[in-house]
Amino acid sequence: MEERVAHRAEADPGEAGRVAGAAERAFLAAFLEDLEGNRLRLPSLPEVALRVRRLAADPAVTARRIAQALRADPALTARLLRVVNSAALRGRRPIEDPQQAVARLGVERLRQMVAALAVHQLLHGRRARRTRDRLAALWRHSTRVGALSHVLAHRVGGVEPELALLAGLVHDIGALVVLERLEDCPDLAGDPEAVGRLVRRLHTVVGPLVLEAWAFPQPVVEAAARHERLWEGPEAGEARTDRVVDVVTVANLHAHLGSPHPLGAVPWDRVPAFARLDLAPEDSVAAVREARQELLELERALAAG
Numbered sequence: 001m002e003e004r005v006a007h008r009a010e011a012d013p014g015e016a017g018r019v020a021g022a023a024e025r026a027f028l029a030a031f032l033e034d035l036e037g038n039r040l041r042l043p044s045l046p047e048v049a050l051r052v053r054r055l056a057a058d059p060a061v062t063a064r065r066i067a068q069a070l071r072a073d074p075a076l077t078a079r080l081l082r083v084v085n086s087a088a089l090r091g092r093r094p095i096e097d098p099q100q101a102v103a104r105l106g107v108e109r110l111r112q113m114v115a116a117l118a119v120h121q122l123l124h125g126r127r128a129r130r131t132r133d134r135l136a137a138l139w140r141h142s143t144r145v146g147a148l149s150h151v152l153a154h155r156v157g158g159v160e161p162e163l164a165l166l167a168g169l170v171h172d173i174g175a176l177v178v179l180e181r182l183e184d185c186p187d188l189a190g191d192p193e194a195v196g197r198l199v200r201r202l203h204t205v206v207g208p209l210v211l212e213a214w215a216f217p218q219p220v221v222e223a224a225a226r227h228e229r230l231w232e233g234p235e236a237g238e239a240r241t242d243r244v245v246d247v248v249t250v251a252n253l254h255a256h257l258g259s260p261h262p263l264g265a266v267p268w269d270r271v272p273a274f275a276r277l278d279l280a281p282e283d284s285v286a287a288v289r290e291a292r293q294e295l296l297e298l299e300r301a302l303a304a305g
Contacts, residue, residue: 021194023185023187023188023194024188024191024194024197024198027181027182027185027188027198028198028201028202031178031181031198031202032202032205035205035206035209040177040206040209041177041180041181042177042206042209042210042213043122043176043177043180043210045115045118045122045214046073046076046118046121046122047072048069048070048072048073048076048114048118049076049114049115049118051069051072052066052069052070052110052111052114052115053111053115053214053215055069056107056108056110056111061107063099063102063103063107064099066098066099066102066107066110067097067098067099067101067102070098070101070114071098075121076114076117076118076121077098079117079120079301079302080098080101080110080113080114080117081095081096081097081098081101082300082301083113083117083298083301083302084101084104084105085301086294086297086298086300086301087293087294087297087298089104089162089298105162109162109163112166112216112217112220113162113166115214115216116146116166116169116170117169117302119139119142119169119170119173119176120139122176123135123136123138123139123176124136124139128183128186128189130189130190131179131180131182131183131189134179134195135176135179138172138175138176138179139303140303141172141255142168142169142170142171142172143169143299143302143303144255144299145168145169145171145172145248145251145252145255146165146166146167146168146169146251146298146302147165147168147295147298147299147302148168148251148254148255148288148295149164149165149167149168149247149248149251150162150164150165150168150298151287151288151291151294151295152164152247152250152251152254152277152279152284152287152288153165153247154291155279155283155284155287156243156247156277156278156279158243159242159243159244159247163217163219163220163244164244164247164248164251165298166216166217166220167219167220167223167224167244167245167247167248168223168247168248168251168252169302170207170211170216170220170224171207171223171224171227171248171252172203172207172224173203173207173210173211173224174202174203174204174205174206174207174208174209174210174224175199175203175207176210177202177203177206177207177210178198178199178202178203178206179195179199182195182198200228200262204224204225204226204227204228204229205225207224207225208221208222208224208225210224211224219242219244219245220244222244222245223244223245223248223249226245226249227245227248227249227252228249228252228263230249230263230266230271230272230273231271231272232272243276243277245273246273246276246277247277249271249273250271250273250274250277250279250284253266253268253271254284254285254288268281268284269281
């Protein structure tokens, strides 16, 4: 954990200099101190997602048992069925119940999908109004990046589209931890610029810890850590065969295009992720445009309550 915190500080040396004000500096210092001391409170998955994870760990589990566990949460089950029946994921026949969804996705992928969709519940709990609004915006952005990641994975190949979807959907999960902690600092939470700086500085540090605790695949964890490290490649000596991080990086740039976020003004032709995917920026735009209807349908399925 300490290595990850140190590496993040080195990877973005200018961010600390953009932290302005005593309250903001104190929040940042206390957050990193608790992170290094393993005292940071991380979110737990909702009960149904935890139950599905426990069942999935049993090699003898049946699709029927997992479906029974899912039916305990009708809203989550409905969202899952909408996603697997979207144009992006559906097969020849529509999926009508969770048992068929298990057969379609497989036990492990369904476990991960349920956990990712359960994040919707974590983001829509009882909180201060401004926190609810920020978390609602976070979920909209996450569903956009998830859908874009799925579309781009189909375009570039070498990446399982469902894994890319999951990685995009939870890439910003660390922001939840930062925003929840900011609720204890109402004056700071009332400063949108300070909140933006702190979220950008910290979400890629704590997000991977959340996903590791939830037993997500390593490529998904790495995407949460690296999706804003635009100028980096794999670590020295690392033989990374997956391209999930690069797909999520490109999808995140698409999602921020034209926004006031700092990533909205990045020159895409200088971002190595495009070259590693053998994808010209203009080709990525064309791919997204061609898949517009599929993209919108998947976004709607992911975002629905």
